[in-house]
Amino acid sequence: xxxxxxxxxxxxxxxxxxxxxxxxxxxxxxxxxxxxxxxxxxxxxxxxxxxxxxxxxxxxxxxxxxxxxxxxxxxxxxxxxxxxxxxx
Numbered sequence: 001x002x003x004x005x006x007x008x009x010x011x012x013x014x015x016x017x018x019x020x021x022x023x024x025x026x027x028x029x030x031x032x033x034x035x036x037x038x039x040x041x042x043x044x045x046x047x048x049x050x051x052x053x054x055x056x057x058x059x060x061x062x063x064x065x066x067x068x069x070x071x072x073x074x075x076x077x078x079x080x081x082x083x084x085x086x087x088x
Contacts, residue, residue, distance in 0.1 A: 012029065012077070013028055013029070013079055014031045014032035014073075014077040015027055016028045016078070016079055017079040017082075017084060018084060019084060020084060020085065022081060022082070022083050023074075024074045024078045024079070035073055039070050042066055043063060043066060046062045
């Protein structure tokens with residue numbers, strides 16, 4: 001075995017950190033764009049199906065759950081979240 005087999009794999013970043021503020025900006029890989037697309041489609045489906053049939057309280061709960069999942073994925077596959085003031 002050589003040394004390359006023992007080194008841990010580099011984490012693939014799907015979401016880059018924002019330059020200013022807290023959180024993540026645009027996706028950096030196609031997987032990140034796919035996550036955003038799925039989030040948007042599911043939010044749209046909620047507007048079309050959940051809102052008319054169940055009402056705004058259920059829709060708000062649905063959208064909150066989707067957003068929690070999105071934030072969890074960003075935290076898992078994105079750069080570490082911290083407050084940034086610009087620069088490097």
